[in-house]
Amino acid sequence: MPKPLPGAIDCDVHPSVPGMKSLMPHLSDHWAEVIDQSGLPDLETWNYPPGAPLTARSDWRPQARKPAANVEAMRVETLDRWGTGIAICNALYGVQTLFNEDLAAGLCRGLNTWLAREWLDRDPRLRGSIVLPVQSVERSVDEIEHWANDKRFVQVLMLVGGETPLGRRHNWPIYAAAARHGLPVGIHAGSSFRHPTTPVGWTSYYTEDYVNQSLAFQTQLASLICEGVFSKYPDLRVVLIESGVSWLPAHIWHLDKFWKGLRMEVPWVDRPPFEIVRDHVRLTAQPLDGPATPVAFGQFMEQMGSDKLLLFASDYPHWQFDGDDAVPDVISPTLARKMQFDNPRETYRRLEETKS
Amino acid sequence: MTTNVVERPVGNKPQKVRPAIADCDVHPLPNSPKDLFPFLSRHWQQHLTEYGGRRMQGPVYGPLYPKGQPEAARLDAWPPGGRPGSSLPFMQKQYLDPFNVTLAVLTVINPHPGNYQNPDLAVALCRAVNDWQIAEWTSKDKRLKASIIVAYEHGAAAVAEIERLAGHPDFVQVLCLSRTKRPAGSRDYWAVYEAAERAGLPVAFHAFGNSGFPISAGGWPSFYIEEMSAHAQSCQSQVISLVIEGVFARFPKLKVVMIEGGFAWLPPLTWRLDTHWKRLKSETPSLTRLPSEYIRDHIWVTSQPMEEPENMRFLAQTIDQIGWDRILFASDYPHWDYDDPDNCLPFPVADADRARMFSLNARELYGAGA
Structure with a gap:
């Protein structure tokens, strides 16, 4: 398997x-005091059990600290190993699981500040x-406005498993x-744990939770399309991150079929969902959970109907491949x-504005 | 708004050369709950009248999401004076006879009391629906085979109902709804699988039902189109669970049929399961084979609602990947998204494959009696 291109x-x-x-150091005095008093040690979630094989590749898993815990390790x-040009950092830290929205907003501000300063x-x-x-x-919009002039921030980040479907109208100020x-809206695998990771209750095994992530992406994509987000915001891009990719054609064929029969329910969806997807939705292709043979992969790409939808990603430090075989x-x-370049x-239009 | 029902000639092939077909999803419906009273004790008759069948949702009469058409049925499938699917003579005349359906597997989903909140009502009403199926349907037309409706959330009672009807020639499978309270692979349901395996009956999951949880991991969607398409996701969750929680490792003769959840998702889900299980298999040591191998040996899918890609050739590729020996034709008669046997495969299909999908697979799966 090939390395990434320089x-x-x-x-x-x-x-x-x-x-x-x-x-x-990146929290306001108030929130620093609250954290100090509560003794909250860490916000890792079961989206990625810290010791699970997927969470970090063994050669990226140091003994004394978390993987990918500083810029030198990365x-x-x-970055140096592959000659990476640009890497987009998606911090996964369980701020979305908190029930106190004030605390969540305070910690998000600290998390984004930490990302800016330390990375x-x-x-x-x-x-x-x-x-x-x-x-x-409201606070999500505040957070976007706070960082919008820092062009090094190239998208906003949400999780695929939230409290209400992402397309719901009350979310529209975010879009x-x-x-x-x-700023594209990045939707990453993972849950706020407001609901089970399946439509049929809580699972017994983490493996099920992780495989089920793609189903959450399917229903969220249906929500964004059916509620009319892309009709309302024609310039909006959505990036599905660590979503898997092989499910996309079959899912949209299913939705396309019901759109033909039920479009009177969602008249703002004025063209077949697959056309909307091709104009507005991109997917990171790691993990590539798709067909492993060239013939079947060729069929899959023909079904996608565009070579613009997939984005290169390593998903570092998650264990999706060995050695340098990121592609x-x-x-x-x-x-x-x-x-790796054009898509x-x-x-991410902002990448042009920050060319060094 | 007025809707015009287009009169179409039934079938486009002359009757004489029409091959016999098997349909694995046909929906009979009681005209009213009172149709089931002859099969219920006075206590449960009174209970239904007073409290009804509460089922983890708000609306008493309608579904959670208003459907696209009344009773989600074809507008031309209402028999005089009755609800769609309530009249055997009408069903024979409109569907079974002209299409030469010689095996119709009945899947009662309304009511399917399997997930009613009152456990004793669920058990009594499942039993009543089964007895009603014999009295009103299978005893009157030998082409019809029934599914044993079970109170799958209540393992011991479900086992008793399977054992009561195991060996009855009119019943060919055990039927659950797909929206269970826990994922289908959970140990909560293993007694059902054990009893079905012992009886030599496949276990089918028909889309729908109420789990008490949103159909999306991201919450309750707004529209019927979202709920309807998300049944494909709930069926995928069940396949994931059945494989990963070790049901097929534990019950090697068990056969599972996924009904009305679409099917094009199965190959990509299989690839995804293999990809991630290889990484995480230390969690599930009871699995001795790849997920794809369990799926190939244990899972059947029905054909309706058939996905509609931009190029129908893609669907042929998909069925090739699933295997033409694992797909069962289903019409979903009398529902609105019914698939017409003559027109539902709009691409060239080899005669042998067509015969498998429209007849042989079902007859093999459901046994000699079918």
């Missing part, structure tokens, strides 16, 4: 928050996603703000190049 744009890497202590393990300031190749306190639409500032070998050299640039 200068590639890696659309999903995960800097780890070493622990709440690391956020303390340089050695990916983006320290390596010019890094870009960031604005983590939103999804518990409150309006994102569209206004040219699955079913992907043709032409497509691999598009995924990310076309998706």
Whole structure:
């Protein structure tokens, strides 16, 4: 399997928050005192059990600290090693699971500040996603406005498993703000744990939870389309991150069918859902949970109907591949190049504004 | 708004050469709950009258999401004076006879009391629905085979009902709804699988039902189109669970049929399961084979509602990947998204594959009696 090309744009890497202590310098006095009093040690979630094989590749898992816990580790393990051009940092830290929206907003501000100071300031190749306190639409919009002028933030970040479906109208101010500032909405695997990870209750095994993530992406994509988000915000881009990709055609065929029979219910959906997806939705292609043979992968790409939808990502430090084989070998050299350069640039317009 | 019902000639092939087909999803419906009273004790008759069948949702009469058409039925499938699916003579004349359906597997989903909140009512009413199926349907038309409706949330009672009817020639499978309270692979349901395996009966999951949880991990959607399409996701969750929680490792002869959840999701889900299970298999040591191998040996899918890609050739590729020996034709008669046997495969299909999907697979799966 091939290495990434020199200068590639890696659309999903995960800097780890070493622990709440690391956020303390970046919190307001009030929230620092609250954290100190409550003794809240850490906000890791069961979305990625800390010891699970998927959560960190063994050679990226140091003994004494979390994986990917500082910019030096990321340089050695990916950026310098592969000659990465740009890497987009998606911080996964369980701020979305909190029930207190004030606390969530305070910690999101600290988390985004930490990302700017400890990562983006320290390596010019890094870009960031604005983590939103999804518990409150108003505060999410505040967070977007706070960071919007820092062009190193190239998207906003939400989780696929929330409290109400992402397309619901009360969320629309978030999309309006994102569209206004040219920020795609990144939706990452993971849950706020307001609901089970399946439509049929809580699972017995983590493996089920992780595989079920793609189903949450399916229903959220249906929500965004059916509620009319893309009709209302024609410039909005949505990036599905760590979603898997192979499910997309079958899911949209299903939705396309019911759209033909039930479109009177959602008249603002004025063209077949697959057309909307091709114009508005992108997916990171790690993990590539798709067909492992070149023939079946070729069929899959024909079904996708566009070579613009997939974005290269390493998903560092999650264990999705071994060695330097970040580009699955079913992907043709032409497509691999598009995924590593053209498609990310076309998706994340801000990358042009921050060219160094 | 007025809706015009287009009169179409039934079938486009002359009757004489029409091959016999098997339909694995046909929905009979009682005209009123009182149709079931002859099969219920006075206590449960009174209970139904007073309290009804409470089922983890707000609306008493309608579904959670208003449907696209009344009773989610074809507008031309209402028999005089009755609800769609309530009249055997009408069903024979409109559907079974002209299409030469020689095996119709009945799937009663309204009511399917399996997830009613009152456990004793669920058990009594399942039993009543089963007895009603014999009295009003299978005893009157030998082409009809019934599914044993079970109170799947109440394992011991479900087992007793399976054992009561096991060996009855009119019943060919055990039927659950797909929206269970826990994922289908959970140990809560293993007694049902054990009893079904012992009786040599496949276990079917028909889309719908109420789990008490949103159909999306992201909460309750707004529209019927979302709920309807999300049944594909709930069926996928069940396949994931059945495989990962070790049901097929534990019950090697068990056969599972996923009904009315679509099917094009099965190949990508299989790839995804293999990909991630290889990484995480230390969690599930009871699995001795790849998820794809369990799926290939244990899962059947019905054909309706058939996905509609931009190029129908893609659907042929999908069925090739699933295997033409694992797909069962289903019309969903008399519902609005009914698939017409003559027109539902709009791409060239080899005669042998067509015969498997429209007849042989069902007859093999459901046994000699079918």
